[in-house]
Amino acid sequence: MSDKIWLGGIYLKEEGGYEIILRSLLHYKKRLMTVDKSPEIKDSAAMFGGILKQAAMKTIPQIDEISQKIQESLPESQLVNTLNENIPFLQKALASYEADIKKAQDTGHEYYLNLIGNLSSVKNDLELIKIARSKIKEYE
Secondary structure, eight states, X not given: OTTSOBHHHHHHHHSSHHHHHHHHHHHXXXXXXXXXXXXXXXXXXXXHHHHHHHHHHHHHHHHHHHHHHHHHHSSSXXXXXXXXXXXXXXXXXXXXXXXXXHHHHHHOOHHHHHHHOOHHHHTTHHHHHHHHHHHTTOBO
């Protein structure tokens, strides 16, 4: 794939896609930091909560690294293409954000509402997430 152009990089840089990606990464970080308070975990066996919390804490530095990489690549012309190795991680962050927005809408559970913030302002993010998920995996 090294001879192909990552169209997702163009989307991130020139079409403003970095904004929804950064919001998704920030959400993903918040989600991981509060994974033990999640209704899914509270309702399951307590022994899995600690394991998930440990795994989450190992993932948070990756989020910080990718977020910094995106912010540093915006003024540069070629650095954004180095993010293509992080496509699965970006997709996971987008999927997490999307799922939690939908859970907040559908259930109104306090955990999800607190996690995503103002529900009316993030509803528009659902369409942006859909676009981002399709664009970041495109190559030409």
